[in-house]
Amino acid sequence: MPFLSRCCCWSSASGCALQPVEVVRPDMFRNYAVYLRDEMVRRNLLDAEGNYMEAAIRDNREYRPASYGEELYRRLSTRFRSAEARNGLAGETFADSAAPDDNVRIGKVGFALGQGMDVISVSLTAITDWNGDGVNDWLVTCTVTPLFGSGPREYYLVVENVAPTGVLKPTLLAIRDCANNECTLLVGKARSKVLGFDPDRSTDKAPANFVESQPGQQIVVPPHTPAPAGAPGAGGPRVQEHSLSN
Numbered sequence: 687m688p689f690l691s692r693c694c695c696w697s698s699a700s701g702c703a704l705q706p707v708e709v710v711r712p713d714m715f716r717n718y719a720v721y722l723r724d725e726m727v728r729r730n731l732l733d734a735e736g737n738y739m740e741a742a743i744r745d746n747r748e749y750r751p752a753s754y755g756e757e758l759y760r761r762l763s764t765r766f767r768s769a770e771a772r773n774g775l776a777g778e779t780f781a782d783s784a785a786p787d788d789n790v791r792i793g794k795v796g797f798a799l800g801q802g803m804d805v806i807s808v809s810l811t812a813i814t815d816w817n818g819d820g821v822n823d824w825l826v827t828c829t830v831t832p833l834f835g836s837g838p839r840e841y842y843l844v845v846e847n848v849a850p851t852g853v854l855k856p857t858l859l860a861i862r863d864c865a866n867n868e869c870t871l872l873v874g875k876a877r878s879k880v881l882g883f884d885p886d887r888s889t890d891k892a893p894a895n896f897v898e899s900q901p902g903q904q905i906v907v908p909p910h911t912p913a914p915a916g917a918p919g920a921g922g923p924r925v926q927e928h929s930l931s932n
Contacts, residue, residue, distance in 0.1 A: 705730050706741035708813040710754075710795050714827045715812050718842060721862060721871050731814060741813070748822055749850045754810040755792040758826065758854070759799075762808065766858040767828070767841060778853055780808065805831045816844045824848055826856060836865035 709715045719732055726732040751757045760781045777783035780799060784790060789800040796809030807829045816823040824845040831838040840863075843856035861872045872879065 703730055704733060704737075704739040705815050705818070707731055707738045708741040708822075709738070709811075710813065711809050711811045711827070714809060715825070717827070717840070717862070718811065718825060722842060722860060725859075729816065729818065731816075748813075749848050751850075753792065754795045755797045758808050758810065759790065759792055759797040761852070761854045762826070762845070763853050763855050766843060766856050767830075780806070803833050805833065807831070817846055819847070821847050824854075839863050 707715075719726060719736055719738070723732060723736065727734060732738050758780075761779055763778055764780055764783055765778070780797070784799060784801065791798045796807065799806045799808075807827075809827050810824055811827045812825040813822050814825065815821065816825065826843040826845060828841040828843060829838050830841075839861060841861055842859040844859055845854045845856045848854065858877060859873070861877050863870050863872060
């Protein structure tokens, strides 16, 4: 595994061509750095040693909500994991799909939702220019932890060019599926196997921001690789402020 640390160079003139990254959840960003390392190196978000360049100044021109957790709960589309939402048979967002008796805890950077037999945790992980268009994007992690049976399953997402209104439509970069003490990273067409549908079917071709892979590629992660960060418990009132950051 790479040793994830901040890079100390600050400009391309000094020999550093890395895109700056504002890391919101270091524990979850480490998962991106480990499991999507080649892709992140290709996009100049990590160097060959696994270092990243910390964003020195926040761009106040970008949309920055008071609560990222509230934004993600109210606006993030569930189409990346829900065939029902894709077919118009369920609510578009997590808020739309939540039942009156579902428990929701909303924090500054994410939320946890107890829904059926699952605990769903969604968190802003980092802010960076993923697609290289000069505008920062959101890296978002969604972890689904079953109360019984196998799991968890972790979805790696990117939301590009976030605007203050409208549905946030994420691109599904990869899925990390864990069962029986073994985790498998699925990218490209292999994602369809666990989803039960093709996440790319609404487009003529896979967008440029998808992780590159051979059709059906699967990467088996060693059994003792740490599981994704767990979600908070589902107890408490319908909506309650709760910090999801470490």
